[in-house]
Amino acid sequence: MSQNRTFYAILFALALTGVALAILRHLTTGIPLLPGQEQSVWLVEARIDFDAEGGPVTASFALPEMELPGFDLFEEQSASPGYGFAILTSGRARRAEWTKRDALGEQSLYYSAQLVESLRDEDTHVNDPVDRGRRQSDWEGPQELAATEVLDDARERSSSARSLSREVIKQLNSEASQNAALLRSSTAERAELLMLLLERADIPTRLAKGLYLEDARRRQSLTPMVEFFAGDTWVLVNPQTGEVGLPPNFVLWHRGGVSVLDVTGATNSQVQFSMIRQTVPAVQLAQAKGRSSLFRELGVQRLPIEEQSMFKLLLLLPLGATVVVFMRVIIGVQTSGTFMPVLIALAFLQTSLLAGLVSFVLVVAAGLALRSYLSRLNLLLVARIATLIVLVVFLISAFSIIGYQMGYSTGMTITFFPMIIIAWTIERMSILWEEDGPTEVMKQGGGSLLVAVLAYLLMQNPLMVHLSFNFPEINLVLLASILAMGHYTGYKLSELHRFRAMSDF
Amino acid sequence: MAKAWMSAKRLKNYGMLGMNCRNVDFINRYNDRKLYPLVDNKMKTKLLAQEYDVPTPQLRFVVRAQHQINYIDRKLADLDSFVLKPAKGSGGKGILVIHGRQGDQFVRSSGALLDVSDIRRHMSNILAGLYSLGGSPDLAIVEDLIAFDDCFAGYSHEGVPDIRIVVFKGYPVMAMLRLSTHASDGKANLHQGAVGVGLSLDAGRCLYAAQHGRSVRVHPDTGRSLKDIRISGWRDILLLASQCYDMTGLGYIGTDIVIDKHMGPQLLELNARPGLAIQIANGCGLLPRLRHIENRTLSRRFRSEHRVDYVMRRFAEVEGESFMSYVDVA
Numbered sequence: 001m002s003q004n005r006t007f008y009a010i011l012f013a014l015a016l017t018g019v020a021l022a023i024l025r026h027l028t029t030g031i032p033l034l035p036g037q038e039q040s041v042w043l044v045e046a047r048i049d050f051d052a053e054g055g056p057v058t059a060s061f062a063l064p065e066m067e068l069p070g071f072d073l074f075e076e077q078s079a080s081p082g083y084g085f086a087i088l089t090s091g092r093a094r095r096a097e098w099t100k101r102d103a104l105g106e107q108s109l110y111y112s113a114q115l116v117e118s119l120r121d122e123d124t125h126v127n128d129p130v131d132r133g134r135r136q137s138d139w140e141g142p143q144e145l146a147a148t149e150v151l152d153d154a155r156e157r158s159s160s161a162r163s164l165s166r167e168v169i170k171q172l173n174s175e176a177s178q179n180a181a182l183l184r185s186s187t188a189e190r191a192e193l194l195m196l197l198l199e200r201a202d203i204p205t206r207l208a209k210g211l212y213l214e215d216a217r218r219r220q221s222l223t224p225m226v227e228f229f230a231g232d233t234w235v236l237v238n239p240q241t242g243e244v245g246l247p248p249n250f251v252l253w254h255r256g257g258v259s260v261l262d263v264t265g266a267t268n269s270q271v272q273f274s275m276i277r278q279t280v281p282a283v284q285l286a287q288a289k290g291r292s293s294l295f296r297e298l299g300v301q302r303l304p305i306e307e308q309s310m311f312k313l314l315l316l317l318p319l320g321a322t323v324v325v326f327m328r329v330i331i332g333v334q335t336s337g338t339f340m341p342v343l344i345a346l347a348f349l350q351t352s353l354l355a356g357l358v359s360f361v362l363v364v365a366a367g368l369a370l371r372s373y374l375s376r377l378n379l380l381l382v383a384r385i386a387t388l389i390v391l392v393v394f395l396i397s398a399f400s401i402i403g404y405q406m407g408y409s410t411g412m413t414i415t416f417f418p419m420i421i422i423a424w425t426i427e428r429m430s431i432l433w434e435e436d437g438p439t440e441v442m443k444q445g446g447g448s449l450l451v452a453v454l455a456y457l458l459m460q461n462p463l464m465v466h467l468s469f470n471f472p473e474i475n476l477v478l479l480a481s482i483l484a485m486g487h488y489t490g491y492k493l494s495e496l497h498r499f500r501a502m503s504d505f
Numbered sequence: 506m507a508k509a510w511m512s513a514k515r516l517k518n519y520g521m522l523g524m525n526c527r528n529v530d531f532i533n534r535y536n537d538r539k540l541y542p543l544v545d546n547k548m549k550t551k552l553l554a555q556e557y558d559v560p561t562p563q564l565r566f567v568v569r570a571q572h573q574i575n576y577i578d579r580k581l582a583d584l585d586s587f588v589l590k591p592a593k594g595s596g597g598k599g600i601l602v603i604h605g606r607q608g609d610q611f612v613r614s615s616g617a618l619l620d621v622s623d624i625r626r627h628m629s630n631i632l633a634g635l636y637s638l639g640g641s642p643d644l645a646i647v648e649d650l651i652a653f654d655d656c657f658a659g660y661s662h663e664g665v666p667d668i669r670i671v672v673f674k675g676y677p678v679m680a681m682l683r684l685s686t687h688a689s690d691g692k693a694n695l696h697q698g699a700v701g702v703g704l705s706l707d708a709g710r711c712l713y714a715a716q717h718g719r720s721v722r723v724h725p726d727t728g729r730s731l732k733d734i735r736i737s738g739w740r741d742i743l744l745l746a747s748q749c750y751d752m753t754g755l756g757y758i759g760t761d762i763v764i765d766k767h768m769g770p771q772l773l774e775l776n777a778r779p780g781l782a783i784q785i786a787n788g789c790g791l792l793p794r795l796r797h798i799e800n801r802t803l804s805r806r807f808r809s810e811h812r813v814d815y816v817m818r819r820f821a822e823v824e825g826e827s828f829m830s831y832v833d834v835a
Contacts, residue, residue, distance in 0.1 A: 329525060332524070378622065378625075378626045378629075380571075380629055380633050381629075381630060381633030381634060381635050382633060431635065435598060436697060486529075487529060488525050488529075489523070489525050489526035489529045489530055490513065490523060490525060490526070491513050491516055491517075491521070491523040491525070491526075492523060492524060492525065495516070495521075495523050495524065495781075496510050496511045496512070496513060496516065497509060497510055497511075498718060498781075498785075499511055499516055499521050499718075499784070499785060500508055500509055500510060500511055500718055501715050501718045501719055501720060501785050501788070502511055502515070502516065502519050502521065502784075502785070502788065502790075503508045503511055503515070
C-alpha cells in the first residue's frame, strides 16, 4: 500500500514539476501560455535634423535605457548614411553618437527603437542619490518677491514635499494669482519654473523628458517632466497638471540635466519623434527579446530553425503515445501494431487528414491485393516483406504521379508515410485476413485508424502544438498520466461489452 | 437475452477479472519474466514436461533450418497423421493439422488437400518467424496427432476439444472445455467462435456454455446438448494442470490439456497470459477465487494432490452460489 502511495507521490511530483516549470518559463521568458496571443510593439523613430557647417560633425543624442518603467526596449537601429555610429554607455545612461569628418548642408539622422509594454512598473531610479547642486534663478526684485509669496502660501497649505509641490503647481496654474502670472511670464518653461521654486524650498529636483506614445503620430517632441526628491524617493510630477507618477503610455526617454541632443559643427539642430503601433505574435516577441535566462538557453528555440521543426514533431510524440495508451488501456480498442497509429498520425500531420486517410487506405488496400498474389509465390518471410517494401514504394510513387497529373498536389505528400511500417502493416493484416478473416482485419485496421485520427486531432490542435513546443516540460504531465494509466486495474470500456453475457445471471 | 453493455459495478460484483487487472495484479506479480520462454517456446515446454514426467503428445521431429525442409518429404513419409506447429506461436496461430493422406497429398482437418510444397512453405514461414512474437526466428515442431476420444463425439467440429484450466500458484481455479465449431473453422479459440463450456471443479460437469459471448445450450453444429458433458478422470486432469506450476514456477498460467483416446490426458501447451473468456464460459468471475488463493499463506508447501483436493472441495459448486462467498476470507 505504501509502495502505491510512493508511486502516486512520484506521479504527482512529476506533474507538478511539469506545470511549475512551465509557469516559471512563462514568467521569466514571457512566452504566452496560449497560442495566438499578440502584443503591441511601439516603433518609435527619432529624426535629428541640423545644418552642417562644412567641417567635422558630432551629434550626441540621449537614448532611453534598456529597461524602462512600463516598457522594454528590444531592438534599436540607426540609419545615417556616411556617418560613424556608436552607442556610448556610462552607467545606465546611454547616448548615441554620430560622427562625420566633412558634412555640409541639411543633414538627417535617424534612430529607431522598438518598445514593448512590459509589466514592470518599478523605476530603478527612484532611489538615486541626491546631488545638491542648487539651480540659480535670474529673477529680479518683483519675481523674487512673487516666488517667495507663492512658496510661503504653498508651504502653509502643505505638510510635505509632495503636498508642497502639488500646492505650488496649483498656484502656478491659477489664473487669478498675479504672482503666478508674473512668474509665468518671466520663465516660459513651466518645468523650469517649478524646479526653481522647489529648489528654493530646499527640495532637490531634476528634469526628465519623455514621450507620450500615441499611434501614428509624427513630429512629436519630448515632454518635460519634473522629478523632486520627496525625502526618501524621487517622485515624478507633471508640471502642467500636477499629476504625480508616471502617466500611462509615457516613455521616460531621458533624465537628468544633460541635454537631449548635442551637435557640434552644425546649427539649427532639432529632434522630432514619430511613432507607430504594431502588433506581433507574443511568441515571436518573447523569442526576440534578448534577455538571457536559463530557460532561454535551454529552450528548443535556441536550435537552428531546421532542427526546430523536427523537434516540433518530436515533442508531439508523447501526446500520441498517451492517446494510444488511453485507447488501449482504458477504452480497449484493438490496433494492429502497438504504436503504428502514432506514426500514421505523424504522417497525417504532414499530409492533412482527408488526403492522408484516403491515400493510406488506398496504399494498404492495394498492398493487400498485391500481397495475396505474393503468398502464392512461396517466398521466405524476409524476402516477402522486402518485396512489399519495394511494392509500397512503387505504389506511393504511382499515386503521387497520378495525383499530380490530375492536379492534386496533395498526392505528393503521400511520401511522408513510413513505408517500412506500411509494409509490415500490410503483411500483418494479410496474415490476419488468412487466419481470422476479414472482420478481424476491419476491426484492427479500423481501430488503428480511429486511434491515429484521434491522435492526429490532438496533435494538430494549436494549443497542444504551442504548449508542447514552447513548454516541453508539459510532457512531464503526460508522462505522469501514462504512468498512472499503467497502474490502472479497472475494466476497459470494451470489456463492459465483452462480458455482456454475465447479465444473464 | 443478454444486454449489450454491462455496468462496471455489476462486473465487479461478479468478480470478473479485467485485462488490466490481470496484467498488473497477476501476470506482472506472479509470473517471473525469465520463466516466460518455458511456456512461450513449446519445444522447451515439451522437454520440461518430459523431465517432470508430464505426458505430452509424442514429438516426431523438429525442423531447425531452412535446408532441412528440402528433404522433408522423406521424414514425413512414415507419418500418416501429424501436427505441424511453430515452437513460439501464440493464440493457436500457424498450427497445421494433417489427418491423413490421399495419394501424394495431405488431408487437413477441414478436408482441404495440401501438396508437400504447401507443407514446405508453411515450414519456411514458421522458421522465418511469421507466427512468433516479434517475428523472431523460430523452429517447426512435428508431433503426433491426438486420437479423438469417443466421449467427445458430437461435441466438436473438426478439431479436438481441449480443456483450458487456469492455475494460480498451483491451484486450479477455473476450467473450461473448448469445442471448435464450423464458425471457428475448427479452431478452439473463443473469440473465433468456438464454444466455451464452463466445467465444475469438483467433477468436470458442464455448468454453463457460451459462444460469441452468448449463452448456448447445444453444440451449434451437431445439436448435442452441452448439459450432459462430464469429463471422466477429472481429478487426474486437475493434477496434471496443477503439476505445471511445479514444473514452470509460473504463478498464473493457463494449461491446455487434451484427452487422447489411448494415452489419456496430455499437456498440449501452456500460456503465461491466459485469456479472460474462461469467465464467460463459466458465467463466473475469477477474481474472488484468485484473491482467496492469494490470501492462503501456507499454500506453497502443499503438494499438487493436496492443492487439487482443496479446490475440488472449495470451488465445487458455482451454480446458484453467491459469487461473493469467497471474499469473506480476503
